[in-house]
Amino acid sequence: xxxxxxxxxxxxxxxxxxxxxxxLLACSVAMFGNYYVFDALYPVxxxxxxxxxxxxxxxxxxxxxxxxAALLTLLAGGVLIDRLGTARSSVxxxxxxxxxxxxxxxxxxxxxxxxxxxxxxxxxVLGVGSELFIVAATTVVGRWFKGKEISFALAIQLLIARFGxxxxxxxxxxxxxxxxxxxxxxxxxxxxxxxxxxVFAVIYAGLEAxxxxxxxxxxxxxxxxxxxGDLVRFDRAYWWxxxxxxxxxxxxxxxxTFANLFFIDYRGLTNExxxxxxxxxxxxxxxxMPLFGLLADKFGKRALMMAAGSALLVPPFLLMLWWHTGVxxxxxxxxxxxxxxxxxxxxxxxxxxxxxxxxxxxxxxxxWPAVTYLVPGSRLGSAYALxxxxxxxxxxxxxxxxxxxxxxxxxxxxxxxxxxPVVLMLAVLSSAGxxxxxxxxxxxxxxxxxxxxxxxPREHA
Ligand SMILES: C[C@H](NC(=O)[C@@H](N)CCCCN)C(=O)O
Numbered sequence: 001x002x003x004x005x006x007x008x009x010x011x012x013x014x015x016x017x018x019x020x021x022x023x024l025l026a027c028s029v030a031m032f033g034n035y036y037v038f039d040a041l042y043p044v045x046x047x048x049x050x051x052x053x054x055x056x057x058x059x060x061x062x063x064x065x066x067x068x069a070a071l072l073t074l075l076a077g078g079v080l081i082d083r084l085g086t087a088r089s090s091v092x093x094x095x096x097x098x099x100x101x102x103x104x105x106x107x108x109x110x111x112x113x114x115x116x117x118x119x120x121x122x123x124x125v126l127g128v129g130s131e132l133f134i135v136a137a138t139t140v141v142g143r144w145f146k147g148k149e150i151s152f153a154l155a156i157q158l159l160i161a162r163f164g165x166x167x168x169x170x171x172x173x174x175x176x177x178x179x180x181x182x183x184x185x186x187x188x189x190x191x192x193x194x195x196x197x198x199v200f201a202v203i204y205a206g207l208e209a210x211x212x213x214x215x216x217x218x219x220x221x222x223x224x225x226x227x228x229g230d231l232v233r234f235d236r237a238y239w240w241x242x243x244x245x246x247x248x249x250x251x252x253x254x255x256x257t258f259a260n261l262f263f264i265d266y267r268g269l270t271n272e273x274x275x276x277x278x279x280x281x282x283x284x285x286x287x288x289m290p291l292f293g294l295l296a297d298k299f300g301k302r303a304l305m306m307a308a309g310s311a312l313l314v315p316p317f318l319l320m321l322w323w324h325t326g327v328x329x330x331x332x333x334x335x336x337x338x339x340x341x342x343x344x345x346x347x348x349x350x351x352x353x354x355x356x357x358x359x360x361x362x363x364x365x366x367x368w369p370a371v372t373y374l375v376p377g378s379r380l381g382s383a384y385a386l387x388x389x390x391x392x393x394x395x396x397x398x399x400x401x402x403x404x405x406x407x408x409x410x411x412x413x414x415x416x417x418x419x420x421p422v423v424l425m426l427a428v429l430s431s432a433g434x435x436x437x438x439x440x441x442x443x444x445x446x447x448x449x450x451x452x453x454x455x456x457p458r459e460h461a
Contacts, residue, residue, distance in 0.1 A: 015215040020144040023211075024153055026204035027137045028160040030094060033197025034130055034137075035164030037101045038066075040190035041123075043172045047183035048119075052108065058116040060403070063257075065120040067396040069127030071389060077132040078385020081139055082378065087208035089136045089381075094201030097129025101194025105187035131392070133201070135384045140204070142372040142380045147456050150369040151302075155293030158364060162282045164193075166337075169279055173338055234383060237450055238374045240440035241367060242387050244310060247433030248363050250394035251313060251426050252356075254402050256281065262423065266416045267320075267349065273342035280353040281360050283340060288361025293369075302366045302373075302452040303441035309362030310433040316352035317427040321420060323348040373450045398429065 041062060048054040081089045100122050103110075107118025137157065145153040171179075171186060178185035256278060263274035296302050325348045332341035341350065368384075375383040402422050411418025444452045 015211065019207075019211065019215075020153075023144055023204060023207050024141065024157060026200050026207055027090070027140050028157045030090070030197045030200035030204060031134070031137055031157055031161035032164040032167075033193045033200065034097060034133055035161040036168045036193045037097070037104075037126065037190045037197065038130060039165045039168035040171060040186065040193075041104070043169070043179070044183050044186050047179065047186075051183050052115045054116060060399075061116065062120055062123045063399070064396065065123040066127035066130070067392050069124040070131035070392045071396075073128050074131060074135070074385045074389040074392070075382075077128075078135060078382040078389075081132070081136050081381030081385065085208075086136045086140045086143065086381070087205035090133060090140070090201040091198075091205050093129045093133035093136060094198040095129070097126055097133055098191075098194040098198040100124070100126030100129055101197075102191045105184060105191045109184075131388055132385070133197075135381060135388055138368055138384050139381045142369070142384075143377055146372045146377065149293075149297050150372060151293035151296035151365055152290060153293070154369050155289035155365045158289055159286045162286050166279065166282050166286070169275070169282075170337065234379075234386075235374055235450070237440060237443050237448075237452075238371070238383065240436050240443065241306075241370055241374065242390050243436035244306060244363070244433050244440065245367060245387050246390050246394035247429050247436060248310060248313065248359075248367070249391050250398040251430045251433065252281075252360060253395050254399040255356075255426055257399055258402060258406070258422070262320075262419055263349070265411060265413045266419045267346065268413075269345070269349075270342065272339075273345055276339050276342045277345055277349060277353055279340060280350070281357050283337075284354065284357025285360040285364070288358060289365040292362050292365040296366050296369070298455070300452070300454045302370050303437070303444040304453065305366045306363055306370070307434065307437040307441045309359045309366075310430065310437040312355050312359040312362065313430040314427060314434060316356045317423050317430065319348055319352040319355075321423050323352075370452055373452050398425070401425065 045054070045059050048059070077089075077093075084092070102122075103125055104119055104122030107120075107122045108115030109118070111118035111121075138154070141150065141154045141157055167174075168190075171189070175186060175189060178189055259278045260271060260274040263269040263277060264271060269277070292305065296305060325346065327347040328344045329341060329347055329350060331339060331343040334340050371383050371387065372380065402425060405425060406418065406422050409415070409418030409421055411422060440452075444450065
């Protein structure tokens with residue numbers, strides 16, 4: 001019987017054991033589409049430069065449009081999820097996201113004089129649907145799996161989602177014909193996946209409705225009357241998790257944005273080798289997350305795992321800057337994925353990325369489920385939305401700051417030293433993440449612990 005039954009009406013019929021996994025599958029396939037459409041833009045940017053003369057700043061603005069939309073809507077959207085329920089919210093945000101994806105593919109044609117504007121409008125609409133859908137999907141897992149395989153379930157959802165990112169990264173390989181046709185065809189493929197995202201959101205909502213009808217499982221839980229101050233009134237431990245979330249993702253995501261340039265300028269890698277090296281991150285994360293999720297469900301020790309993961313994130317930046325083994329590796333190819341490591345990649349960079357990949361598996365596998373231990377189910381949507389809001393602020397600020405420091409230091413292949421302060425910024429921020437996780441671990445060892453270190457959650461006061 002599902003743990004979410006504590007928040008449900010008495011069940012007229014027993015719910016099949018596998019039902020919550022079916023719910024998870026539908027939600028996760030929708031997340032695959034969601035992550036694909038977000039990342040599908042990047043391999044197309046060279047074609048946009050060629051077709052419309054997009055500048056680097058214009059490409060950057062496409063990301064900013066997404067971040068701004070998310071920031072403007074996340075807080076109200078989180079409350080909406082708690083009030084409307086995850087099923088209706090998912091369909092709503094899936095529909096907005098799919099519309100955004102199609103607008104990205106048609107935007108430049110709709111605004112012929114200013115193609116970047118049409119596309120930015122699409123990214124804005126996508127930003128509204130995408131981040132709120134992720135919040136709703138995370139809340140679904142939190143409510144259906146709380147106290148029962150939650151870390152594993154969330155890891156499976158993220159594994160399928162990150163496979164969407166990986167597929168988008170690899171799209172020039174498996175959909176090379178579309179790329180030969182120009183910028184629009186690959187974005188139309190993303191549009192198809194955007195529609196698939198919406199379709200699976202509807203399927204998930206159907207499963208919720210069926211569960212309510214046949215098994216008496218409620219999709220929504222009673223929320224108290226909304227008081228504005230409640231939006232930010234959470235336990236201190238919640239804020240340590242938010243601090244870690246901000247520092248961790250504001251390190252990882254901006255690093256992924258600048259990684260190609262850094263590896264090319266600072267270490268002389270080719271663009272192909274840099275891209276392959278970068279993809280070690282999602283790959284290791286996909287493999288490691290379910291394993292760490294299982295470990296957390298079986299042994300608890302979630303705060304300790306977060307501390308270990310965030311500690312692992314610090315050394316790679318220092319190693320990438322100053323460690324030279326002189327050893328280079330041969331090409332590594334995997335079935336389906338093709339080249340995951342180009343010939344001649346330096347060993348120390350692979351080791352650094354492997355450490356970072358482990359951190360990218362360990363921390364997300366326990367960080368998101370941890371919130372269900374810290375806030376009541378009725379406020380889970382708001383809690384995730386607030387955390388994502390803070391994450392977006394950190395992510396956007398750090399990307400902008402790194403770009404500024406890079407420009408100020410004139411970092412380039414001719415002046416690789418300009419990269420040192422940029423990468424040191426990442427080392428400092430990842431250390432801050434470790435401090436937050438240490439504070440969380442310490443508070444979970446005291447009298448006010450929430451059970452993060454235990455196998456099963458404690459009841460909320
Ligand atoms: C679960 C977490 N997701 C996020 O952090 C999202 N707010 C941003 C995802 C951006 C790529 N679509 C994760 O992926 O670890």
